[in-house]
Amino acid sequence: MARENSRRTKAARVFELIVGVVFLITAWGKMGDVSSFGELIIKYGLPFFSILAPLIVAFEALCGLMLVFRLWPRATAAVTAAMLVAFTSAFFYANNFRGVADCGCFGSLGPSAPAWLTYSRNAVLLVLCLLIIFWERKTGDVDSKGLRWGLVGMVMTVAAFFIGFTFRVPSNYSSQLVKRHPLLDRTMAETGFDRFVTTSADSTYVFYVFSYSCTSCIDGINNIKRYDSRDICDRFYAFPVTHDTDSTLHRFFDIGFEEVFVGDSLQGVVTQLPTVLYVENNRIKFVIEGSVPSAYIFKQFYLETE
Numbered sequence: 001m002a003r004e005n006s007r008r009t010k011a012a013r014v015f016e017l018i019v020g021v022v023f024l025i026t027a028w029g030k031m032g033d034v035s036s037f038g039e040l041i042i043k044y045g046l047p048f049f050s051i052l053a054p055l056i057v058a059f060e061a062l063c064g065l066m067l068v069f070r071l072w073p074r075a076t077a078a079v080t081a082a083m084l085v086a087f088t089s090a091f092f093y094a095n096n097f098r099g100v101a102d103c104g105c106f107g108s109l110g111p112s113a114p115a116w117l118t119y120s121r122n123a124v125l126l127v128l129c130l131l132i133i134f135w136e137r138k139t140g141d142v143d144s145k146g147l148r149w150g151l152v153g154m155v156m157t158v159a160a161f162f163i164g165f166t167f168r169v170p171s172n173y174s175s176q177l178v179k180r181h182p183l184l185d186r187t188m189a190e191t192g193f194d195r196f197v198t199t200s201a202d203s204t205y206v207f208y209v210f211s212y213s214c215t216s217c218i219d220g221i222n223n224i225k226r227y228d229s230r231d232i233c234d235r236f237y238a239f240p241v242t243h244d245t246d247s248t249l250h251r252f253f254d255i256g257f258e259e260v261f262v263g264d265s266l267q268g269v270v271t272q273l274p275t276v277l278y279v280e281n282n283r284i285k286f287v288i289e290g291s292v293p294s295a296y297i298f299k300q301f302y303l304e305t306e
Contacts (some may be wrong), residue, residue, distance in 0.1 A: 020067030220292030
């Protein structure tokens with residue numbers, strides 16, 4: 001009996017490591033763009049919970065750390081199991097009633113798996129959490145517990161910085177829309193864009209002016225890639241002012257959009273990077289500066305309210 005209990009305890013420790021690492025990876029992915037996670041919650045049909053996006057990501061990271069460092073493992077596993085049930089239920093509703101195919105579990109790390117694989121993964125994680133609850137001892141290791149709590153505190157401090165840096169209140173998205181920008185209502189000839197592309201009066205366009213050395217521009221690449229869609233515009237153009245010299249970012253983001261290198265020729269025309277411009281009837285209809293909202297937010301809160 002004692003040997004069986006020992007095997008179960010060792011297995012529980014492996015399960016804690018597995019679940020903890022998965023939760024840390026998913027939290028890290030969301031930290032790269034917490035605002036997009038908040039937008040996804042809105043897309044799930046839960047707009048009032050979008051303001052809680054930073055807390056959800058932080059709590060996800062905390063649970064992962066506590067499982068990895070074996071701090072209150074049984075209680076943490078119970079909380080983690082409850083989170084899995086809540087996340088899976090929310091995704092089931094969004095997937096079946098709102099047409100959301102991507103759960104957004106891994107955030108900026110890339111698209112998630114198909115829905116069936118998401119359900120399967122969460123089911124396996126839930127079973128592991130239940131095994132931890134039943135097989136783990138009542139408390140974790142007592143040796144060096146103070147040191148482990150200190151490491152958790154340091155990591156969470158860094159995580160809080162990234163979470164706060166990449167989140168903005170959803171109701172303030174419209175504040176990015178510059179309503180008195182010098183480019184507004186200007187024609188292509190007046191702005192100088194006609195030197196690089198030819199537009200048509202009966203088509204709509206999105207222009208993305210950015211730099212590969214600009215952190216906010218790089219953060220926006222995953223969002224801007226999805227603007228190249230017929231329900232956003234007829235044609236999408238990206239205007240980099242610097243080169244991706246070793247193609248590192250091209251490989252990382254799998255960039256497939258059309259680029260027109262402009263260098264410093266737009267200096268004085270575009271004053272902040274990144275800048276998103278929407279063109280209709282050969283005129284610039286609106287300008288967004290500083291960051292890039294997701295395609296969903298762009299369509300719902302900008303295009304449909306203009």
